[in-house]
Amino acid sequence: MGKAERTKEFIIQKTAPLFNxxxxxxxxxxxxxxxxxxxxxxxxxxxxxxxxxxxxxxxYNMNKLIGQVREIQASERSAAGKLKAFISVYRNGAESPVLQDGCPIINTGTEADDTHPQLKEKANEALARWHKSISAIIQQGKMHGEFRENVNTVEFASLMISLIEGGSALSKMSGDGNYLTKSLDHLEMLISTQLMK
Amino acid sequence: MGKAERTKEFIIQKTAPLFNxxxxxxxxxxxxxxxxxxxxxxxxxxxxxxxxxxxxxxxYNMNKLIGQVREIQASERSAAGKLKAFISVYRNGAESPVLQDGCPIINTGTEADDTHPQLKEKANEALARWHKSISAIIQQGKMHGEFRENVNTVEFASLMISLIEGGSALSKMSGDGNYLTKSLDHLEMLISTQLMK
Amino acid sequence: MGKAERTKEFIIQKTAPLFNxxxxxxxxxxxxxxxxxxxxxxxxxxxxxxxxxxxxxxxYNMNKLIGQVREIQASERSAAGKLKAFISVYRNGAESPVLQDGCPIINTGTEADDTHPQLKEKANEALARWHKSISAIIQQGKMHGEFRENVNTVEFASLMISLIEGGSALSKMSGDGNYLTKSLDHLEMLISTQLMK
Amino acid sequence: MGKAERTKEFIIQKTAPLFNxxxxxxxxxxxxxxxxxxxxxxxxxxxxxxxxxxxxxxxYNMNKLIGQVREIQASERSAAGKLKAFISVYRNGAESPVLQDGCPIINTGTEADDTHPQLKEKANEALARWHKSISAIIQQGKMHGEFRENVNTVEFASLMISLIEGGSALSKMSGDGNYLTKSLDHLEMLISTQLMK
DNA sequence: AATGAATGAGCATTCATTCAT
DNA sequence: GATGAATGAATGCTCATTCAT
Structure with missing residues (x-):
């Protein structure tokens, strides 16, 4: 890594929390x-x-966030475990250097929506990737006989992200952890009762 | 209403959509x-x-939004109907002069969180009022024998708002209506199966 | 003249010499x-x-310059006299608040040529107006029987401006008044011998 | 020419057109x-x-320009021919790599006049050299009996340069070739009728 | 009560220049 | 001798705010 590369990295590292x-x-x-x-x-x-x-x-923020998820997923064999890795990361958001300032997807998405097309695009791409990643895990779960076939993959993924992002944003702004806690509890319940056989 | 009052009103009326x-x-x-x-x-x-x-x-934005809800609630006798009034307003968000730019609570809450304490406070108060309003309806439902007693009022209210706000924000930013639709569908199902007897 | 108008005028007045x-x-x-x-x-x-x-x-600079010319022309009845008004203004350029920094047409024209299309356009329009003004005087002179018919109006006007601008610019930059003096002397001679009957 | 010398030359070569x-x-x-x-x-x-x-x-630009003149002069024996070499170069200015962006003397002279003393000095030195060169040719012409004795050498040189520079600058900025063409035509006529016996 | 005009601090960006490597 | 990276002053411009009228 040349000096320029290192400085770029340094600038991003120091400013990424500010932007979020x-x-x-x-x-x-x-x-x-x-x-x-x-x-x-x-x-x-x-x-x-x-x-x-x-x-x-x-x-940078997204990669850091994804990294946290991946780390947990690495030690999970089951599809349910892999889904719950997302939940786990957001549940402990207060300790995450990224999530402690809120999820970049919703932070960026709401600000940039009507003001900054390029950032909006970025946020949407990240959202789409996340959706795809969840969908893939669900499909995997179905293929391995872990999840029921009669659950709509795409719809479940959408619902899952809505619960996480809604709860996360509301708890962040209100300081009331209940929004996030209840959303994630409900989501875990859904995984256990709707998804798992 | 004196001239000053009228001008104030006029300014708010014209700028409220901008701020949202x-x-x-x-x-x-x-x-x-x-x-x-x-x-x-x-x-x-x-x-x-x-x-x-x-x-x-x-x-102004919040009052307009609440007004839309109240209008629907006025013709609803049941607690379930009153809860579903919220769902109805957000489901048709595209046609709402306020919601078409996103819900003010989450728009304001995410931006102001770390930058503008007064606005943050406003958004939180609105959120708290909404939560209280939902809770009151649930309590009413319980008292009238319409809702089950063994549901945790506060937790259900939190979950309800998370679903609405999460779905709303994600659909707004992504242009993909599924986030909102699935959240609201799920919420309606919860009202029918968990809340109603 | 409102205050805004006065301030605009004031700003132009103070900055016009700078730009020139x-x-x-x-x-x-x-x-x-x-x-x-x-x-x-x-x-x-x-x-x-x-x-x-x-x-x-x-x-502003051009209007000031044209004003100086007009003032002299006002007391001239003959076409030759009107043409010589231009010569007179440039000959005493050192005392002109505009010309002491050089003629705006050539100053602006040479700088803006490859860098500032709008200014270039302005300079060219001024040049064209000047050319037209000289041509009109020559035509008038012909009509009044003061000037010979067999002189090409447009060509004489072009030559006249080239002599004035060339002499003026070179004397300005070199500090050697000869360029301007000789150009103007020659031009006066041309008016007397080629143009006048 | 060492490497340093070559790089210097290369930089000048590439940037000289920019500066002009x-x-x-x-x-x-x-x-x-x-x-x-x-x-x-x-x-x-x-x-x-x-x-x-x-x-x-x-x-660099001036040397290139002078080189073009010298090349033509080399095949001219008469003083008149040598003078007309200048005319020839400016008449075909559009094809000259230097003159196509205008004559460096007037370009630099007008810009630098009140902003850059060193450049102004350079432009003036070039102008003075040109004047001297023309004067020498005229003197030569007189000595060889080609030109009339009763013409003021210095004044003719000044007039000649004014005509060339004035016409050149105006045609460059306006895109109207007439300024240059008529100036040069007139100048050739002067050489033939005033200077030559 | 409202306006037009001004302020000055702040904005993102570009400049010519330097210097360790 | 040349590079890549950094500097800090200056650029044109916009901001929220004030105030005489």
């Missing part, structure tokens, strides 16, 4: 230089513009 | 004067500052 | 606020952007 | 690295600063 916490419009170049200790020129030497950093920061 | 659509940071004073045809001086003659307008705009 | 002297790229917003004592916000409250000021400044 | 076309202020270091494919460090390794390059670029 304060949003794109709420994060200024000065916030970024304060967080990194670098100069504006240096940021512009390594990125095309603020957008470029924000886009990279979103990817 | 583009967020607090994304809405500039110039956006506001463009939308109203008034001058900046006029805005500042009627409000203390941008915050003051944003706060009022949030209330 | 230092060029478009060479004149910064800070130069402009230094020259006016106003703030950047004030400049942007009265003009769309730097271009807008530069364009207005060019017009 | 876009001017000193209009040509950025980035324009220069784009044009050369080299790095900023490399430019600064071979030149003191941007000024240093611009100065060298001006010389």
């Amino acid at each position: 916490k304060k949003g794109y419009a709420g994060t200024s170049l000065t916030d970024m230089t304060d967080a990194t200790g670098l100069t504006k020129g240096s940021v512009y030497g390594n990125f095309e513009d603020k957008d470029d950093v924000a886009l990279a920061a979103f990817d | 659509k583009k967020g607090y940071a994304g809405t500039s004073l110039t956006d506001m004067t463009d939308a109203t045809g008034l001058t900046k001086g006029s805005v500042y003659g009627n409000f203390e500052d941008k915050d003051d307008v944003a706060l009022a705009a949030f209330d | 002297k230092k060029g478009y790229a060479g004149t910064s917003l800070t130069d402009m606020t230094d020259a006016t004592g106003l703030t950047k916000g004030s400049v942007y409250g009265n003009f769309e952007d730097k271009d807008d000021v530069a364009l207005a400044a060019f017009d | 076309k876009k001017g000193y202020a209009g040509t950025s270091l980035t324009d220069m690295t784009d044009a050369t494919g080299l790095t900023k460090g490399s430019v600064y390794g071979n030149f003191e600063d941007k000024d240093d390059v611009a100065l060298a670029a001006f010389d």
